[in-house]
């Protein structure tokens with residue numbers, strides 16, 4: 235593992251936890267030049283697969299990119315040295331020459347936002363059902379007010395107004411009769 239005291243202090247070293255695959259089996263992650271033969275290619279592919287399942291792969295990649303002098307060889311976060319060089323070039327083009335500072339500032343801001351949130355769990359009263367049985371409105375008791383409303387509705391439905399008869403004024407009818 236690289237010497238942490240030479241590392242860029244703006245990006246925390248995530249490799250402090252023990253038991254990482256690259257610590258227990260460093261030979262698997264060795265990579266200086268392009269893989270020489272099929273066995274070598276298989277080994278590198280296996281190392282990259284192992285990195286893919288590593289719990290700190292994102293932090294490892296950030297650290298490896300921020301510390302080129304410490305990660306000139308080897309597989310780090312599933313990347314080869316050439317891939318890391320390409321990634322650094324793209325980061326520089328996108329964020330400027332001090333891209334490490336930009337990334338570190340964004341990390342600090344994110345950490346501040348997460349600590350600003352309340353950490354204590356919100357005391358939410360346990361939910362309880364309003365009805366002990368599944369809600370079936372047609373089985374619930376009807377209140378007197380509802381009964382009255384229903385009665386009025388039925389009355390209105392039964393009332394059918396008689397059609398209005400056309401009436402003629404008497405004077406007009408007499409004149410027509412003559």
Ligand code: SF4
Pocket residue numbers: 249254255256257263284285286288289290291294295309310311312
């Ligand atoms: S991502 Fe790979 S190189 Fe990085 S700590 Fe995990 S196993 Fe090691």
